Amino acid sequence: MxxxxxxxxxxxxxxxxxxxxxxxxxxxxxxxxxxxxxxxxxxxxxxxxxxxxxxxxxxxxxxxxxxxxxxxxxxxxxxTADPSEKANNPDIGCISRYAWxxxxxxxxxxxxxxxxxxxxxxxxxxxxxxxxxxxxxxxxxxxxxxxxxxxxxxxxxxxxxxxxxxxxxxxxxxDVQLETDLPFTRVDCGTCTICIEACPTEAIIADRTLDARLCISYLTIELKGAIPVELRPKMANLIFGCDICQQVCPWNRDAPQSQETGLLPRPENISPRLIDLMKLDQTAFSKRFRMSPVKRSKRRGFLRNVAVALGNWANPGAIPALSLGLDDEEALVRSHSAWALGQIPDLQAKTKLEEAKITEKNPEVLQEIEAALAAFALKAVDQEIFTD
Ligand code: SF4
Ligand code: SF4
Structure with a gap:
């Protein structure tokens, strides 16, 4: 042939x-x-x-x-089709489209x-x-x-x-010869820089050059350890991957819909409540994300991301969920829950951290607890809150 x-x-x-x-x-x-x-x-x-x-x-x-x-x-x-309900609220986690x-x-x-x-x-x-x-x-x-x-x-x-x-x-x-197609050279991005400006962490450092260490997809999926403190506030409610640079790209405005039923979104991946996700033990996590790309982050990495998102919500409603996180068996979850509690201007959050400081043995978690308490002290001076 x-x-x-x-x-x-x-x-x-x-x-x-x-x-x-x-x-x-x-x-x-x-x-x-x-x-x-x-x-x-x-x-x-x-x-x-x-x-x-x-x-x-x-x-x-x-x-x-x-x-x-x-x-x-x-x-x-x-x-796949855009779901009617979207994760626009800060108490709702946002999962990247490819993992729905x-x-x-x-x-x-x-x-x-x-x-x-x-x-x-x-x-x-x-x-x-x-x-x-x-x-x-x-x-x-x-x-x-x-x-x-x-x-x-x-x-x-x-x-x-x-x-x-x-x-x-x-x-x-x-191992056969195929007819060669021509390379694509007709169009490119031109003078557009929309994605570079929209990236919350400035991860696109030059044309077609990504510093993956700053990219939220890397931070929430590939990175196994602690998320750098200075990047946490920029992650907002993104708990698994990030689609921002693709969402804003004009070439995606009329992107056609996939016909693949195997990729249809699971309802629980569209608008998950952060406080519910923090309650997932290993069995519940494995069951919920069976055969899903989300399992790549493992429970410890995923709950780390959820804790950061709860910290960015900074609402007293997150305190019970973060208190659970502060007791988690994984030090990574405890340390990020401590940071997150430090973002909530509420006396109850401070009390939880002080209690954890007495029992915590892990030096890295202790460091996060102390940093969170120090942040409270600063806020107290600034805003005259937490007067005992
Ligand atoms: S995926 Fe998100 S964080 Fe990464 S480069 Fe794109 S906009 Fe930036
Ligand atoms: S938003 Fe799209 S078209 Fe604009 S620079 Fe980025 S990739 Fe290119």
């Missing part, structure tokens, strides 16, 4: 499986690996050590699969494996293939741009000129 017929059959099958964006390129050395390595070297990846581990393979996919000849770049739309439904890794992997079977068995056109979603040793935005799927926006996500940026990217490496 000619490369052209094979590519058009594969494209048709990929579309049928729900991949709205499809493009093919010959496999070659990455064109942006030096920029990527420089980014890693500057420490912008924070604690994501797995990115360093993959860096060598990312230079050329043939290091992983020497027989590979072509790469199929794919985009899967995850913009079931875990996309499984869903997309199943579709990729159907595509691989179609190529190797039904069309009998290839012997070896490898597919990746999100985690492979491929610089996925670079290959997507080279395969004509769109351009890389200033916020570092791939943007398609017709369909916006709400896409999961995936790749299929195959």
């Amino acid at each position: 000619s490369p052209s017929s094979l590519t058009s059959l594969l494209r048709e099958k990929a579309n049928e499986l729900g991949f709205e964006l499809v493009g093919a390129i010959p496999v070659s050395r990455s064109k942006t690996i030096d920029i990527y390595n420089a980014w890693l070297k500057k420490g912008y990846a924070g604690s994501m050590a797995y990115l360093e581990r993959h860096a060598e393979l990312k230079e050329d996919p043939r290091q992983l699969l020497p027989e590979t000849m072509s790469l199929l770049a794919l985009g899967f739309n995850y913009k 439904g079931d875990d996309y890794h499984e869903l997309i992997r199943r579709k990729l494996s159907v595509l691989e079977d179609y190529l190797c068995r039904e069309l009998n056109a290839g012997k070896i293939s490898r597919s990746f979603v999100d985690s492979g040793p491929v610089l996925e935005r670079e290959v997507a741009q080279r395969a004509g799927l769109g351009w890389i926006g200033k916020h570092s996500n791939l943007i398609n000129w017709k369909k916006g940026s709400w896409f999961f990217l995936a790749e299929l490496l195959v």
Whole structure:
């Protein structure tokens, strides 16, 4: 079969499986690996050590699969319908759109494996293939741009000129020759800087350069330890990921809706009450987020994020939930609950911290308690509250 017929059959099958964006390129050395390595070297990846581990393979996919000849770049739309109820209130947690439904890794992997079977068995056109979603040793935005799927926006996500940026990217490496698509060079962000200005933590430090250590997606999902104190107030009620730079992008204004029912939002992920989330023990957390991307943060990381959001709400209504957090078995949850109580200008919050100071043994938690009490002392001077 000619490369052209094979590519058009594969494209048709990929579309049928729900991949709205499809493009093919010959496999070659990455064109942006030096920029990527420089980014890693500057420490912008924070604690994501797995990115360093993959860096060598990312230079050329043939290091992983020497027989590979072509790469199929794919985009899967995850913009499900906007829910009628949205997390606009500070006592409601906000979860990133991609995590509203079931875990996309499984869903997309199943579709990729159907595509691989179609190529190797039904069309009998290839012997070896490898597919990746999100985690492979491929610089996925670079290959997507080279395969004509769109351009890389200033916020570092791939943007398609017709369909916006709400896409999961995936790749299929195959040992057959496919018809090559042209790289996307027609449009770019131009003079727009909306996403840079909208980012609450100034994480977009230059065009297509993200300091992940400042990004709320990294802070709430990838970071396993304490969230830097100076960034906590900027996180507002974002408890898992952040969509702000994509929400504000003009190219997403008319982004089409995904037809994938497997990604439909779970109602409990749309407007969860922060004080309810703080009550989740391990069993309840595992049950609630079974087969959901949210489980990636683990209970301790998730409740850490919830505590920060409760601190940003700064309402006495959060004191009972944060008192639970102050008693949690995880030091990370206790330390962030202490910080959060320190944000609430209420005598009861101060009393809870003073009680915890007597029993707490963990030095890091104690430090957070003391800092929170010191913040109370300052507020008391400023506002003449807490007069015993
Ligand atoms: S995801 Fe949020 S924090 Fe990260 S760069 Fe975009 S707007 Fe900034
Ligand atoms: S908001 Fe503007 S600058 Fe940012 S990605 Fe979209 S078009 Fe580009």
